[in-house]
Amino acid sequence: MRRRRTPRALVGGRAGAAFTVTFDGRPLPALDGQSVAAVLWSAGILTWRTTRNAGAPRGVFCGMGSCFDCLVTVNGRPNRRACLTPARPGDAVTTQEGTGRADLAV
Amino acid sequence: MSKSQSPDAVIIGAGVVGAACAYYAGRAGLSVAVVDRGPVAGGTTGAGEGNLLVSDKEPGPELDLALLSVRLWRDLAALLPADVEYEAKGGLVVAPDPTALKALRAFAEGQRAAGVEAAEVPGDGLRALEPHLAGGLAGGFHYPQDSQVQPARAAARLLAASGAAVHLGEEVTGILRTPSGAVRGVRTARRDLTAPAVVNAAGTWGGAVAALAGTELPVRPRRGFVLVTEPLPRVVRHKVYAADYVADVASGSAALQSSAVVEGTPAGPVLIGATRERVGFDRSPSTEALRRLAAQAAALFPVLTDVRALRAYHGFRPYLPDHLPAIGPDPRVPGLLHACGHEGAGIGLAPATGLLIAAALTGEPAGGVDPAPFRPERFDDAPDTGRRENTP
Numbered sequence: 303m304r305r306r307r308t309p310r311a312l313v314g315g316r317a318g319a320a321f322t323v324t325f326d327g328r329p330l331p332a333l334d335g336q337s338v339a340a341v342l343w344s345a346g347i348l349t350w351r352t353t354r355n356a357g358a359p360r361g362v363f364c365g366m367g368s369c370f371d372c373l374v375t376v377n378g379r380p381n382r383r384a385c386l387t388p389a390r391p392g393d394a395v396t397t398q399e400g401t402g403r404a405d406l407a408v
Numbered sequence: 409m410s411k412s413q414s415p416d417a418v419i420i421g422a423g424v425v426g427a428a429c430a431y432y433a434g435r436a437g438l439s440v441a442v443v444d445r446g447p448v449a450g451g452t453t454g455a456g457e458g459n460l461l462v463s464d465k466e467p468g469p470e471l472d473l474a475l476l477s478v479r480l481w482r483d484l485a486a487l488l489p490a491d492v493e494y495e496a497k498g499g500l501v502v503a504p505d506p507t508a509l510k511a512l513r514a515f516a517e518g519q520r521a522a523g524v525e526a527a528e529v530p531g532d533g534l535r536a537l538e539p540h541l542a543g544g545l546a547g548g549f550h551y552p553q554d555s556q557v558q559p560a561r562a563a564a565r566l567l568a569a570s571g572a573a574v575h576l577g578e579e580v581t582g583i584l585r586t587p588s589g590a591v592r593g594v595r596t597a598r599r600d601l602t603a604p605a606v607v608n609a610a611g612t613w614g615g616a617v618a619a620l621a622g623t624e625l626p627v628r629p630r631r632g633f634v635l636v637t638e639p640l641p642r643v644v645r646h647k648v649y650a651a652d653y654v655a656d657v658a659s660g661s662a663a664l665q666s667s668a669v670v671e672g673t674p675a676g677p678v679l680i681g682a683t684r685e686r687v688g689f690d691r692s693p694s695t696e697a698l699r700r701l702a703a704q705a706a707a708l709f710p711v712l713t714d715v716r717a718l719r720a721y722h723g724f725r726p727y728l729p730d731h732l733p734a735i736g737p738d739p740r741v742p743g744l745l746h747a748c749g750h751e752g753a754g755i756g757l758a759p760a761t762g763l764l765i766a767a768a769l770t771g772e773p774a775g776g777v778d779p780a781p782f783r784p785e786r787f788d789d790a791p792d793t794g795r796r797e798n799t800p
Contacts, residue, residue, distance in 0.1 A: 400641070401638070401640050403641060403715075408538075408642060408645060
């Protein structure tokens, strides 16, 4: 059988420890070293924020911390870049609506 | 002869003051060309917060100019596109303790006599106006006339509405003079623009333009930083600042001063301005300036403690030794007019300045404000304190 030529296989990488995070309350499998974006993508989730004015969906765009499109709320803190934020055991990731700080509005 | 090559007046500077001069001159029936070495709002206009303030001004000529300007901005806002983000949001000046409140009350009394609307707010009434404001403040004053625009857009829209011929990216390299010394236009790298009048609206660089015309205007730079937070819903309703800001604005000190003015914007970020220091045209960043702004803003609005600052910007306010702008004809050089030196208030003072310049260009009397205190030649018989303070 032909060996799968994944990037990880090519460099001989091995997955770290497995743990669980939640996305909007739903448990998702995660591996040590994965970014929040990688965890969400692995679960087939492509969007986790809506824009401030139009409410349009957003997810990863540049994937390297430059564009700030992949902002998400992690453990209650909004505006985390999903592509740069390492997933930690027990993280509660939630969809960020707009600024993610609607509670502050006066 | 084409209008663009021989207008009635050439305005040097495509900032908000140049745009306002172009607008009101055009409205008075004059043809105008505007020339700038950079883009629209490329200097101090683009580095400001868009303050249209009466609250920080003591009774006197600048307050008269500001009061006229807030009325004119209201009219302009009705004519210009909504993206100038005009907001008649009002200002709230707070006093941390009874001593500061007493001083603020005396200041506001004088302003009221000069036509400013100011209402005292007791300490326990502040949060009805600003729910996130820190506790324990002695009280404050609400100034409903204070307003705000997005300064770069306001300048651009005003300039577009003026109908002026606009030449950007063209530095003025010389002022054309007749044999008798009168101004007859400007020279840029690309053209000669002949006109019987030239308006120096070059802001912080107005002194250099005056020198090109063979005269003097002691405009100096006063650096200021503004801190920009991540986008938020509306958490700050007014322009909010502590009473010591007024003393900072009027101060003659060269050292770093800061008293945070905190305000929301329609785009979301909260702006925290601004520091004042006299360091020439030094563009290097100052962590100390930003640290102080952040700390003071968080002291006024503790909710900002957990909010991220995304970036900062800075610019150079054009100040003259007596902290008043130079507006009007320069009797030392016939045909030259000045409209610069508005320090940190140029956005707010621009319309009244434009009105005064238009009146001077047409020879009509200026309605509403006495132009005498803004005479450009007033420094001839006074020691140039600005130059001395600015020595590094």
